[in-house]
Amino acid sequence: xxxxxxxxxxxQKAAAVLRTAGEKKRTALxxxxxxxxxxxxxxxxxxxxxxxxxxxxxxSEAMLDRLALTPARIEGMAKGVEDVSVQRDxxxxxxxxxxxxxxxxxxxxxxxxGVIGIIYEARPNVTSDAAALCLMAGSxxxxxxxxxxxxxxxxxxEVLRDAIESAxxxxxxxxxxxxxxxxxxxxLMGMTEYLDLLIPRGGxxxxxxxxxxxxxxxxxxxxxxxxxxxxxxxDIEMAANIIFNAxxxxxxxxNAIETILVHKDIAEAALPVISNKLKExxxxxxxxxxxxxxxxxxxxATEADWATEYLDYILAVRVVDSLDAAIAxxxxxxxxxxxxIVTENLRAAERFTAQVDAAxxxxxxxxxxxxxxxxxxxxxxxxxxxxxxxRGPMGLNELVSYKFIIRGDGQxx
Amino acid sequence: xxxxxxxxxxxQKAAAVLRTAGEKKRTALxxxxxxxxxxxxxxxxxxxxxxxxxxxxxxSEAMLDRLALTPARIEGMAKGVEDVSVQRDxxxxxxxxxxxxxxxxxxxxxxxxGVIGIIYEARPNVTSDAAALCLMAGSxxxxxxxxxxxxxxxxxxEVLRDAIESAxxxxxxxxxxxxxxxxxxxxLMGMTEYLDLLIPRGGxxxxxxxxxxxxxxxxxxxxxxxxxxxxxxxDIEMAANIIFNAxxxxxxxxNAIETILVHKDIAEAALPVISNKLKExxxxxxxxxxxxxxxxxxxxATEADWATEYLDYILAVRVVDSLDAAIAxxxxxxxxxxxxIVTENLRAAERFTAQVDAAxxxxxxxxxxxxxxxxxxxxxxxxxxxxxxxRGPMGLNELVSYKFIIRGDGQxx
Numbered sequence: 001x002x003x004x005x006x007x008x009x010x011x012q013k014a015a016a017v018l019r020t021a022g023e024k025k026r027t028a029l030x031x032x033x034x035x036x037x038x039x040x041x042x043x044x045x046x047x048x049x050x051x052x053x054x055x056x057x058x059x060s061e062a063m064l065d066r067l068a069l070t071p072a073r074i075e076g077m078a079k080g081v082e083d084v085s086v087q088r089d090x091x092x093x094x095x096x097x098x099x100x101x102x103x104x105x106x107x108x109x110x111x112x113x114g115v116i117g118i119i120y121e122a123r124p125n126v127t128s129d130a131a132a133l134c135l136m137a138g139s140x141x142x143x144x145x146x147x148x149x150x151x152x153x154x155x156x157x158e159v160l161r162d163a164i165e166s167a168x169x170x171x172x173x174x175x176x177x178x179x180x181x182x183x184x185x186x187x188l189m190g191m192t193e194y195l196d197l198l199i200p201r202g203g204x205x206x207x208x209x210x211x212x213x214x215x216x217x218x219x220x221x222x223x224x225x226x227x228x229x230x231x232x233x234x235d236i237e238m239a240a241n242i243i244f245n246a247x248x249x250x251x252x253x254x255n256a257i258e259t260i261l262v263h264k265d266i267a268e269a270a271l272p273v274i275s276n277k278l279k280e281x282x283x284x285x286x287x288x289x290x291x292x293x294x295x296x297x298x299x300x301a302t303e304a305d306w307a308t309e310y311l312d313y314i315l316a317v318r319v320v321d322s323l324d325a326a327i328a329x330x331x332x333x334x335x336x337x338x339x340x341i342v343t344e345n346l347r348a349a350e351r352f353t354a355q356v357d358a359a360x361x362x363x364x365x366x367x368x369x370x371x372x373x374x375x376x377x378x379x380x381x382x383x384x385x386x387x388x389x390x391r392g393p394m395g396l397n398e399l400v401s402y403k404f405i406i407r408g409d410g411q412x413x
Numbered sequence: 414x415x416x417x418x419x420x421x422x423x424x425q426k427a428a429a430v431l432r433t434a435g436e437k438k439r440t441a442l443x444x445x446x447x448x449x450x451x452x453x454x455x456x457x458x459x460x461x462x463x464x465x466x467x468x469x470x471x472x473s474e475a476m477l478d479r480l481a482l483t484p485a486r487i488e489g490m491a492k493g494v495e496d497v498s499v500q501r502d503x504x505x506x507x508x509x510x511x512x513x514x515x516x517x518x519x520x521x522x523x524x525x526x527g528v529i530g531i532i533y534e535a536r537p538n539v540t541s542d543a544a545a546l547c548l549m550a551g552s553x554x555x556x557x558x559x560x561x562x563x564x565x566x567x568x569x570x571e572v573l574r575d576a577i578e579s580a581x582x583x584x585x586x587x588x589x590x591x592x593x594x595x596x597x598x599x600x601l602m603g604m605t606e607y608l609d610l611l612i613p614r615g616g617x618x619x620x621x622x623x624x625x626x627x628x629x630x631x632x633x634x635x636x637x638x639x640x641x642x643x644x645x646x647x648d649i650e651m652a653a654n655i656i657f658n659a660x661x662x663x664x665x666x667x668n669a670i671e672t673i674l675v676h677k678d679i680a681e682a683a684l685p686v687i688s689n690k691l692k693e694x695x696x697x698x699x700x701x702x703x704x705x706x707x708x709x710x711x712x713x714a715t716e717a718d719w720a721t722e723y724l725d726y727i728l729a730v731r732v733v734d735s736l737d738a739a740i741a742x743x744x745x746x747x748x749x750x751x752x753x754i755v756t757e758n759l760r761a762a763e764r765f766t767a768q769v770d771a772a773x774x775x776x777x778x779x780x781x782x783x784x785x786x787x788x789x790x791x792x793x794x795x796x797x798x799x800x801x802x803x804r805g806p807m808g809l810n811e812l813v814s815y816k817f818i819i820r821g822d823g824q825x826x
Contacts, residue, residue, distance in 0.1 A: 016744070020767050098789055104778055106788050113800050114770065192624065196800050211605065215625055217801040238823040245825035331429070353818045354433050357527065365517055365821030374826065375519050375817060376511055387526050387609050387814035388630040389802040401800035404788060405766045408778030410651040412658035413787065 004142075004187050007175050008194025011115040011140040014170035018138045019112055021169055022089070025136055028167035029085035035163040036078040036128065036156070043074060046155035047124065054148050066122045067149055077128045077156075080379060084132040087378050090396040091138040105407040110400045112138030114196040117188050118381075119144045119210060121202035124152035130201070131160050131174045133381050137399035140173050142195070144188055146202075147180035154178075189214040196401075199394075201382055204309065219390060221382035224254035224337035225309045226367045229326040229352065231343035232263040236270045238364060239342040240277040243315075245366040246340070248281040252311045254383055255338050255370040259306060259316040261326045264290070267319045271295050283313045290319035306333045323348050327355050334358055336385045338367035359385060359392035417555075417600050420588050421607025424528040424553040427583035431551045432525055434582055435502070438549055441580035442498035448576040449491040449541065449569070456487060459568035460537065467561050479535045480562055490541045490569075493792060497545040500791050503809040504551040518820040523813045525551030527609040530601050531794075532557045532623060534615035537565035543614070544573050544587045546794050550812035553586050555608070557601055559615075560593035567591075602627040609814075612807075614795055617722065632803060634795035637667035637750035638722045639780045642739040642765065644756035645676040649683045651777060652755040653690040656728075658779040659753070661694040665724045667796060668751050668773075668783040672719060672729040674739045677703070680732045684708050696726045703732035719746045736761050740768050747771055749798045751780035772798060772805035 001009070018025070036043070047069040054067055090110060097107040116139045120126045127143055134141035145153040157176040165171040177184050189198060192215050200210040204223045211220055228246060230239045246257040262270055271294045275285060285291070286305045287298035298317060305316040306329070320326045330339055340362035341352040349363045360370040370392060372380030377395035384390045390398035414422070431438070449456070460482040467480055503523060510520040529552045533539045540556055547554035558566040570589040578584040590597050602611060605628050613623040617636045624633055641659060643652045659670040675683055684707045688698060698704070699718045700711035711730060718729040719742070733739045743752055753775035754765040762776045773783040783805060785793030790808035797803045803811035 016768070019770070100787065100789055102782075102787075104782060104787075111770070212628055217630070217799055219801075235823070241823060241825055249826060349820075355429070357432070357524070358816065360817040360819060363818075363820045365819055365824040366826050368826040369515075369517060369819060369824070370817075374513065374515075374517075375819075376513055386630055388632075391814055392817050401804055403771065404773040404783075404805050405776075406773060406778055406782060406788075407762075407776045410648070410654060411778040411782070412654055413662060413779050413781040 002187065003179065004177065004184060004191065005194065007142055007177065008115065008191055010172040011142055011175060012194060014140040014172040015112065015114045017170050018135070018140060018173055021138065024167055024169050025089070025138070026085045028135060028164045028169050029081050029132055031163035031167050032128070032132065032160050033078040033081040033085070035159045036074055036081065039159050040071060040074050043152065043155045043159065044069060044071070046151040050149055050151045059148065063122060067124070067152070069124060069152060073125065077125050080125070080129050081132040084136050084379050084396070087136065087396055090136070090400045095402055102411050103408065104411055107405045108402050109405055110402050113399065113401050115140045115142065115194055116399070117142045117144065117191070117195045117198040117216065119185055119188065119198065119200045119202070119206065121146045121206060122149050124149045124156060126201055127153045127156040127176070128160060129379070130381060131157070133379060133396060133399060135164070135173055137396050139399065142175050142177060142188065144177040144185055145180070150180050186213060189216060192216055199382055219382065219384050219394065220386040221384055222254045223309060223335045223385060224256070225259070225307065225333055225335045226255060226257045226338045227259050227261055227330050227334065228257050228340045228342060228367070229261040229330070230263060230266060230270055231323060231341055231345060231348050232265040233345035233348060234266060234270065234342040235344060236266070236273050239270060240274045242340065242342055242364070242366050243274055244277045244280070246368055247278065247283060247315050248313065249368055251313055255367050256311070257315070257367055258308065258310050259318065259333070261318050261320045261329055263323070263326070264319050264321055267291070268294055271317070278315065281313060283315050285315055285317050287317040288319060291317045309335070323351060327352065330356055337383065338362065338370040340365065340367050359383065415600065416592065417590065417597060417604065418607065420555055420590065421528065421604055423585040424555055424588060425607060427553040427585040428525065428527045430583050431548070431553060431586055434551065437580055437582050438502070438551070439498045441548060441577045441582050442494050442545055444576035444580050445541070445545065445573050446491040446494040446498070448572045449487055449494065452572050453484060453487050456565065456568045456572065457482060457484070459564040463562055463564045472561065476535055480537065480565070482537055482565060486538065490538050493538070493542050494545040497549050497792050497809070500549065500809055503549070503813045508815055515824050516821065517824055520818045521815055522818055523815050526812065526814050528553050528555065528607055529812070530555045530557065530604070530608045530611040530629065532598055532601065532611065532613045532619065534559045534619060535562055537562045537569060539614055540566045540569040540589070541573060542792070543794060544570070546792060546809060546812060548577070548586055550809050552812065555588050555590060555601065557590040557598055558593070563593050599626060602629060605629050612795055632795065632797050632807065633799040634797055635667045636722060636748045636798060637669070637796070638672070638720065638746055638748045639668060639670045639751045640672050640674055640743050640747065641670050641753045641755060641780070642674045642743070643676060643679060643683055644736060644754055644758060644761050645678040646758035646761060647679060647683065647755040648757060649679070649686050652683060653687045655753065655755055655777070655779050656687055657690045657693070659781055660691065660696060660728050661726065662781055664726055668780050669724070670728070670780055671721065671723050672731065672746070674731050674733045674742055676736070676739070677732050677734055681707055684730070691728065694726060696728050698728055698730050700730040701732060704730045722748070736764060740765065743769055750796065751775065751783040753778065753780050772796065
C-alpha cells in the first residue's frame with residue numbers, strides 16, 4: 001500500500017464513524033474553533049517559515065498576500081468553523097417518502113458522501129474551511145494543499161485533528177497529504193477505491209488538470225468568465241452601478257465580470273456613463289470596433305479578450321445588435337458561472353433567464369451575489385460550474401448524497 | 414472538426430431549442446411511438462441483418478436473445494416511449510425560492526443537462542428508451558451503441574429522428590454515432606467541450622472502461638453485488654422467500670442478489686429451509702466452512718466468490734458471527750447497489766439501514782424492488798451506484814440540472 005492508499009483506508013474507517021456521528025460533529029467543530037484561537041502562535045510560526053521560503057523563491061506580492069496568516073485571519077478561520085457548526089445537520093434529512101402500492105415504505109434520506117478529496121493552492125484558510133464543511137457533512141476529508149503553504153496547512157491540520165480527537169471522533173476524519181509533489185496529486189485523482197468525490201479549489205490551470213486526469217467523480221469549480229448585458233431597455237444608471245460593482249468590488253474573484261455586452265440602440269447613451277463610472281477605479285476598457293468609436297479611451301479588443309478571465313481591473317466591451325446576439329456571445333464564451341441582464345423589459349428578462357445556460361442568471365443585480373452566504377446556502381466549499389450534482393454555490397446540503405431506505409414485511413417482486 | 418465534434422456541435426444547437434421546448438417534447442414522443450409501430454417492418458429487417466452477422470460471428474445464444482427484436486419487443490419500445498411522454502415535465506420545476514435580506518428574489522429551478530452521451534451494448538431497445546428519457550428531460554442525446562446492434566440501432570434512431578422533426582423539434586436532438594470502433598467511444602469520453610454528462614449502460618467491463626477514461630462527468634451505473642443478511646431474529650420463512658425471489662426471479666439483472674450472510678445463531682435452523690427453497694430452481698450454493706458443514710449440498714466458496722456478480726443461478730453463502738460482521742462483509746464486497754436485512758429486531762434494522770452504504774437498503778423486502786417504476790420514479794435510464802448527483806434509479810427528475818435565477822432592482826454587493 002502506498003502512503004496515500006493508507007490515508008484512503010484510514011479515511012474510510014473514519015467515514016464509517018462519522019456517518020452516524022450526529023451532535024459530536026458540532027462538539028468537534030467548536031473544539032476546533034477554540035483550538036485555532038488557543039494555538040494561534042504555533043500556526044503563525046509555521047506560516048512565518050512558509051513565507052520566508054516563499055520570499056526566497058521569489059513569490060509575487062499578490063501570492064505572498066494569499067499565503068500570509070495574521071491573528072485576524074486566524075480569528076476569521078475560527079469564526080468560519082463556528083459558522084459551519086451552527087448550521088442544520090445536512091445528514092439524515094428525509095427528502096421524500098411514500099408507501100408504494102405493494103405496501104413498501106420508501107424513504108429517500110440524505111447520507112454523507114464518505115471520503116472527499118480537496119486539492120487546493122496557496123490559501124491556508126482553505127484547510128480549516130474545507131475540513132469544517134466536510135466534517136459537518138459527515139465525510140472524512142483528505143486535503144492536498146499547495147507546496148508553498150505546507151507548513152501552515154500542516155499546523156492547522158494538526159490543531160484540527162487534536163480537536164476532533166478530543167471530541168471522541170476519529171483523528172483521521174481530517175488528513176493532510178504530506179507529499180506535495182505533483183505525483184501525490186495525480187495519485188489522489190485516480191483513487192476510485194477510496195474517494196467518493198474530488199473537489200479542486202484554485203485557478204483555471206488546477207481545475208483543468210483535475211478534470212483532465214481524475215477518475216474519481218469531480219466537481220468543477222470556480223472559473224468565471226461572467227458578463228453583464230445592457231439591454232436596449234436598460235436603466236442606464238442602474239447598469240453603470242451594477243457593472244461598476246460587479247467589476248471593481250473585488251476583481252480577483254470568480255463572480256466578478258470580465259465582459260459587458262451593450263445593445264447598439266443604447267450604446268451611444270450608455271457607454272460614456274459606464275466608462276465614466278469605471279474611471280473611478282481606473283478600469284482599462286478593451287472594446288470592439290463600435291465601442292472604440294464611441295469611447296476613445298478604450299483600447300481595441302482581440303478575439304482572446306472575449307475568452308479571458310482577467311481577474312483584474314480590465315473590462316472587455318462589445319456592442320451587440322440584439323438580445324439574441326448577446327445570448328449567442330454568452331453561449332460561446334461563458335464558463336457557465338454568473339450572467340446578468342440589465343433591462344426594464346419583462347420579455348427580454350424572461351428570454352435571457354430561460355436561454356442563458358449558467359449556474360446563476362441575474363436580472364438587474366450584480367453577479368457578485370453568487371455566493372453561498374448571499375444566496376441563503378451558508379458557507380460554501382466552492383462554486384460549481386458543472387451541471388452534475390451541484391450547480392452554483394456548494395454548501396453543506398450539496399456536500400451530501402442520499403440513499404433509499406425501503407421497509408417491508410416480506411414483499412417480493 | 415472530427416465527425417464526433419460535428420455531432421457535438423449539432424447536439425448543442427438542438428439542446429438550445431430543447432431547453433424551452435415545453436409541450437412539443439410530448440408531441441414528438443407520441444409521434445415517435447406511433448412511428449415505431451408504423452415502421453416495424455423496417456426495424457425488423459435491419460435487426461435480421463444484425464442477427465445474421467452475429468450468428469456468423471459465433472455470438473452466444475444469450476447474447477443473440479438480447480440482440481433480437483420481435484413485434485412484441487418493438488411494441489414494448491413504443492409503450493416505453495409513451496410511458497415517458499405522460500410523465501410530468503422535469504424541466505422548470507421550482508425547487509426552492511426565497512427573497513433574501515437585500516430584496517433579491519432567488520429561485521432554484523430545474524433545467525436540462527444540455528447534451529448527454531450514452532454508451533451501451535447489445536440491446537437495441539436502449540436506443541429508444543434512452544432517447545425518449547433524454548428528450549423529455551430537454552437534453553439532446555448522442556447515442557453510441559454496440560457494433561453488433563448497429564443496423565437495428567440506426568433504423569430505430571432514424572424512425573425517432575423523423576418523428577422528432579415532424580413535431581417541429583431539431584432532428585439532431587437524437588443522434589447515433591456511425592463509427593462503432595473503440596476509437597469513437599474513447600473520443601466521446603473526452604468531449605468535455607460538447608457533453609455535459611456521459612452514462613454508460615452495460616456490463617462491468619464497459620462501466621470500468623468509462624470510469625477510467627472519461628473526462629466528461631459520468632454516472633456509474635448498474636453493477637450489483639447485492640446481499641441479503643439473515644439476522645438472528647429473522648423470520649426464517651420470510652428470509653427464504655425473499656432470498657428465493659431476489660436470486661431467482663431474474664438472475665441476470667443488477668438488483669438480483671449474489672451472496673447471503675446468515676447469523677450463526679440461526680444458521681442451523683435457517684440454512685436447510687433456504688437451501689430447500691432454492692432447489693426449486695437448482696441454484697448452486699457456494700458456502701464458507703460453517704455453511705458447508707450444515708449443508709452438504711454446498712460447494713466450498715473461495716475468496717473470489719464474495720466479490721463476484723454471478724448474474725446466474727449461483728449463490729454464495731457465509732455464516733457470520735454478528736450483525737457487525739455482516740455489515741463489515743458488505744462494506745468490503747458490496748458495489749453499493751442494494752442490500753437487505755431480514756429481521757424482526759428493530760434495533761438491528763435501524764443499525765443496518767444507518768450503517769450500510771448503498772443506494773438502496775432494505776428491511777424485510779426483496780432487493781428486486783430497486784427499479785425506477787417500483788420506487789415511484791418512473792422509467793429509469795439506469796441505476797446509479799455512485800454518490801454524486803443521483804444514487805439508485807435515475808428517472809426523469811435525476812436527468813436534469815438546476816440553475817439559480819436571481820431577480821433584483823439594481824442591488825449591488
